[in-house]
Amino acid sequence: MEAVRFEHVKYSYREDESEYAVNDVSLSVEEGEFVAILGRNGSGKSTLAKLINALLTPTSGKVSVFGLDTSDEKQTFAIRKSAGMVFQNPDNQAVASIVEDDVAFGPENIGVPREEIGKRIDFALNAVGMQDFRNAMPSRLSGGQKQRIAIAGVIAILPKIMILDESTAMLDPQGRREVMAVVKKLNREQGMTVILITHFMEEALQAERAIVMHRGEVVMDGTPEHIFSHSDALETYNLTLPRAAYICKKLQAAGMPIGEAFTAEELAEEICKSLQKG
Amino acid sequence: MQIVAKGLTYTYNPKSPFASQALKGVDLTIEEGEFFGIIGHTGSGKSTFVQHLNALIRLSGGQLRVGEYDLSSKKCNFVELRSKVGMVFQYPEYQLFAATVEKDVEFGLKNFRKELTEAEQTAAVREAIETVGLDYDALKDQSPFELSGGQKRRVAIAGVIVTKPEILILDEPAAGLDPLGKRELMELLHSIHGGWCKTIVIVSHDMDEIAENCTNAAVFSDGKVVLQGKPSEIFRQADKLFSLGLDIPMTARCALLLRAQGIEIDTDFTCDDFAEKVSALWRKGGNHAQ
Ligand SMILES: Nc1ncnc2c1ncn2[C@@H]1O[C@H](COP(=O)(O)OP(=O)(O)OP(=O)(O)O)[C@@H](O)[C@H]1O
Ligand SMILES: Nc1ncnc2c1ncn2[C@@H]1O[C@H](COP(=O)(O)OP(=O)(O)OP(=O)(O)O)[C@@H](O)[C@H]1O
Ligand SMILES: [Mg+2]
Ligand SMILES: [Mg+2]
Numbered sequence: 001m002e003a004v005r006f007e008h009v010k011y012s013y014r015e016d017e018s019e020y021a022v023n024d025v026s027l028s029v030e031e032g033e034f035v036a037i038l039g040r041n042g043s044g045k046s047t048l049a050k051l052i053n054a055l056l057t058p059t060s061g062k063v064s065v066f067g068l069d070t071s072d073e074k075q076t077f078a079i080r081k082s083a084g085m086v087f088q089n090p091d092n093q094a095v096a097s098i099v100e101d102d103v104a105f106g107p108e109n110i111g112v113p114r115e116e117i118g119k120r121i122d123f124a125l126n127a128v129g130m131q132d133f134r135n136a137m138p139s140r141l142s143g144g145q146k147q148r149i150a151i152a153g154v155i156a157i158l159p160k161i162m163i164l165d166e167s168t169a170m171l172d173p174q175g176r177r178e179v180m181a182v183v184k185k186l187n188r189e190q191g192m193t194v195i196l197i198t199h200f201m202e203e204a205l206q207a208e209r210a211i212v213m214h215r216g217e218v219v220m221d222g223t224p225e226h227i228f229s230h231s232d233a234l235e236t237y238n239l240t241l242p243r244a245a246y247i248c249k250k251l252q253a254a255g256m257p258i259g260e261a262f263t264a265e266e267l268a269e270e271i272c273k274s275l276q277k278g
Numbered sequence: 279m280q281i282v283a284k285g286l287t288y289t290y291n292p293k294s295p296f297a298s299q300a301l302k303g304v305d306l307t308i309e310e311g312e313f314f315g316i317i318g319h320t321g322s323g324k325s326t327f328v329q330h331l332n333a334l335i336r337l338s339g340g341q342l343r344v345g346e347y348d349l350s351s352k353k354c355n356f357v358e359l360r361s362k363v364g365m366v367f368q369y370p371e372y373q374l375f376a377a378t379v380e381k382d383v384e385f386g387l388k389n390f391r392k393e394l395t396e397a398e399q400t401a402a403v404r405e406a407i408e409t410v411g412l413d414y415d416a417l418k419d420q421s422p423f424e425l426s427g428g429q430k431r432r433v434a435i436a437g438v439i440v441t442k443p444e445i446l447i448l449d450e451p452a453a454g455l456d457p458l459g460k461r462e463l464m465e466l467l468h469s470i471h472g473g474w475c476k477t478i479v480i481v482s483h484d485m486d487e488i489a490e491n492c493t494n495a496a497v498f499s500d501g502k503v504v505l506q507g508k509p510s511e512i513f514r515q516a517d518k519l520f521s522l523g524l525d526i527p528m529t530a531r532c533a534l535l536l537r538a539q540g541i542e543i544d545t546d547f548t549c550d551d552f553a554e555k556v557s558a559l560w561r562k563g564g565n566h567a568q
Contacts, residue, residue: 038315040456041427140296142421143450144320169453170368172319172483173525199456202528238458243486243528243549250553256560264528268535271556275541275563 001066003161003193004029004052009061011047011216017059021047023216024061031066031160032191034184036204036224039213040238048213049163053083053193065161075150083112084153084159086167099125099141099149100134106157117156124152127182129175143170146240151179155186161193162186168203180206201242205262212237225262279345279362279444279475281308281331282542284494287339287501288326302501303340308494313471314479315488315509318498319523323329324481325368331479344445348368354400361390364443370434371427379433380418383407386437406440407433411466428459435466442474449481450511450542464491489513489547497522510546 002026005141008068011022022044037045050056051063051092054070065083068075084106096102103121112120127149133141138149147170154162162183168176185207186192196207204210205224210222212227214237228234228245241249244267251258251271258274261267286304287561291297300323308314316324329335330342333349333356342349347359352495367373376382383403387394394402407414410432417425422433431451439446452460464487466527471478479545488495489509497505497512499522505512513519513530529552533543543559 039457041454137296140290142321142325144385148320150514166454170320170450170483172523173322173485174523176483177525199454199460201457226377235458238456240457240461244532247529247532247549247553247556250550251557251560254553254557254560256557264531268532268539271532271536272539272541275560 001031002028002064002231003031003033003066004195005062005064006051007062007064007149009051009058009063011051011056012059013047019059020059020216022051025216025258026061027211027218027221029193029195032187032195033209034187034194034207034209035196036207037195037197037213038199038201038204038210038227038237038239043213043237045213047216049085049165049195049197052161052163053085054079055085081157082159083161083163083167084154084157085163086154087165097137097139098134099130099136099138102138102149103156104150108151110157120156120158121152124156126157127178128152129178135183144175146171147171148175148179154166155182158190161195163195163197165197166199169199176203201240202263205242212239225260227261230261279346280310280343281306281445281477281479282343283307283327283330285340285342286327286337286342288323288335289338290326290403292338292472300501301339304498304501304503306496306503307480308477310476311472311493312477312479313468313491313493315397315492315495316475316479316481316498317483317488317495317524322498323501324498325449328365328449328479328481331445331447332360332365334365336362357390361441362443363447364441366435366446366448369454370438371422371430371487374422374430374434374437377421378419378502379407379412379422382422383432383436387440390441399553402440403436406436409439409466409470411462412436422451428455428462431455431459431463432466439470444475445479446470446475446476447479447481450481450483451480452484452487460487462476467491480561484560485513485525485527486527489529490549497524498524508546513547520566 006025006027009025010020012020039045054076057071063070065079068079103124106118107117107120128151130148151167168179181269187194210224210227211218228241231241242262244261244263247260256274259268260271283304286301288301289297289299304327307320336534337349347354374382383406387399404414412432453461467478478513492509495509495512510565511524516526527547529547545555
C-alpha cells in the first residue's frame with residue numbers, strides 16, 4: 001500500500017508565493033519503506049516532513065497519507081495518528097511536567113485505552129534507554145535526554161509512519177545506536193514506514209532509499225550507494241561522502257586496486273582483499 | 279591562558295527534592311594552544327562543566343582557574359573574564375534576537391568593550407562577520423531570521439568572537455549543520471585557532487569530528503573525567519569507550535576489523551592518515567602505482 005504520495009506539491013511560506021520552500025515535488029513512499037532525506041540547510045526537508053503529517057498543507061498540488069488528503073481538515077486527526085513526527089529542536093517539545101505524562105500525551109490524545117498506555121510508556125522509555133527517568137522533570141534534563149523523551153513520545157503512539165527530523169543530532173553515540181536500532185526494528189518487525197531526515201551520511205546508509213533535496217526540489221532518488229557514487233554532484237548539494245567512501249577514493253587515487261566501500265566493514269573487507277592480492 | 283579544574287562539583291537545585299549532582303569532582307587541565315575536545319554520554323556533565331569556564335554557572339565546589347582568573351575568589355573580575363572566554367551555546371541561533379545581523383553581532387561588543395569608539399566598533403563587527411565567512415556589506419542590514427541554518431550559526435559565532443576571546447568554547451557547534459557546513463565550520467575554527475584565539479574547546483558527540491580536529495580530548499562520564507589524552511590514544515580504548523556509551527571513529531572501527539585479519543594500521547585515526555598508512559602498506563607489499 002502507498003503510505004505517502006506527493007503530486008506536484010508546492011509550498012510557500014510567503015503570501016505572495018515569491019519563493020517555494022517545496023517546489024513541485026512528486027514522489028511516492030510505499031508502506032514499510034525506510035527512506036532517508038538528505039540535503040543542505042534550507043533545502044526544504046523539514047517543510048516536506050511537515051507536509052506529510054498535515055502540520056502544513058500544500059499551497060498547490062496534493063499530499064495523501066494512506067489515501068487521505070492532508071488538505072481535508074476532517075482527516076487531520078487520522079493523519080496525525082498514522083504519521084508521528086519527532087522534531088529538530090527538543091526544547092519546545094515537552095508538554096508535561098513529568099516525563100511519564102509527556103510520553104503518555106500522544107497515546108492519550110489518539111484514544112489509546114488507559115491499561116494499554118502504561119505498557120506503551122514502558123516500551124517507549126525502554127526503547128530509548130530512559131526507563132529510570134519516568135518521574136523526572138523534562139525541563140531539568142540535558143539536551144540529549146530531552147531528545148530521547150521526545151522520541152519515546154512518538155514511539156508510544158506506534159504510528160504507521162515515523163518521521164525523524166534530525167532527531168538524533170544531539171544524542172550520544174550509544175543513544176544514536178539505540179534509537180536507530182529501535183527504529184530499524186519497528187520498520188522490520190512491524191512494517192513501520194520510516195522517514196529519516198539526517199545530516200549524517202553514515203546514518204543514511206542504513207536506509208534502503210535516499211532522497212536528496214535541493215532548493216525545494218527532489219534532485220536525486222535512489223539507493224544510498226547509488227547517490228554516493230555520484231560524488232561530483234554531492235558537493236553541489238552540500239553533501240559529503242561517507243568517510244569510508246572518501247578513504248576508498250583516496251586509495252584508488254594512490255593506485256591501489258580496491259572495490260567500492262561505504263561502511264567500515266566494507267572498507268576493511270576491500271582493504272584485506274586488495275592487500276592479499278598484492 | 280591555561281584552564282585548571284580541581285575537584286569541581288556542582289549540584290542543580292541543591293537542598294530540594296530535585297537535587298541532581300551534575301559534576302562529581304572534575305579534575306582537568308587544558309593547556310593554552312590546544313584544540314580540545316570534550317566527549318561523554320548524554321547527561322555526563324559536559325555542558326555544565328564548560329559553562330563554568332566563563333562563570334555562566336558560578337563555582338560552588340572545588341577549584342577553577344582560567345589564566346590569572348581564580349573563579350573561586352570573590353574578587354574575580356567576571357566581566358573581564360567573559361570578554362576573554364567566549365561561549366557558543368548549543369543551537370546558538372535560537373538566541374539571535376536583534377533586527378539586523380550587524381546589531382546582533384554588535385551586542386556582544388557593547389557589553390564588554392564600552393571604551394571603543396563608534397568607528398572601532400563598526401570595524402570590529404565587520405571583521406567578525408567576515409571572519410565567519412559572511413559578506414558584511416550584503417548581510418549587515420538583513421534580519422538574522424531570514425538566513426539559512428548555517429548562516430545563522432555563523433552570525434551567532436560572530437557575536438561571540440567579536441570580542442576576540444583568547445579561549446573559545448563551543449558546545450556541539452556542528453550539530454544540525456549539513457555535511458559541507460560542518461566541514462566549513464571546522465575550517466573556520468582552525469583558521470582562527472593560533473591567532474588571537476589561543477585555545478578552542480569543543481563539546482561533541484561526533485567521534486570522527488574529534489579524531490579529525492582535536493589535539494587533545496577528555497572523556498566525561500557521570501560527572502567526572504574518566505579518560506584524557508590525544509584522540510589517537512583515547513580511540514585505541516574501544517571497549518572502554520563502548521562501556522561509557524560512546525563510540526570510536528569509523529577509521530578506528532576499520533582498523534579493529536583489519537587487526538582481526540592480522541593487518542596492523544598504526545594511524546592517528548584521521549581519514550587522510552589512515553588512507554596514507556594503508557597505501558604505504560600496500561606499496562611495501564611490492565605494489566606500485568602505475
Ligand atoms: N516558518 C518559516 N517561515 C518562513 N520561511 C521558512 C520557515 N521555515 C522555513 N523557511 C524557509 O523555507 C526554506 C526551507 O526550510 P526547511 O526548514 O524546510 O529546510 P531544511 O532542509 O529542513 O533545512 P535544515 O537542514 O537547516 O533543517 C528555507 O529557505 C527556510 O528559510
Ligand atoms: N537546568 C537543570 N536543572 C536540573 N538538572 C539539570 C539541569 N541541566 C542539566 N541537569 C542535569 O545535570 C546533568 C548534567 O547535564 P549536562 O547538561 O551538563 O549534560 P551534558 O553532558 O551536556 O549532556 P548532553 O550531551 O545531553 O548535552 C544531567 O543529569 C542533567 O539531567
Ligand atoms: Mg530542517
Ligand atoms: Mg550538553
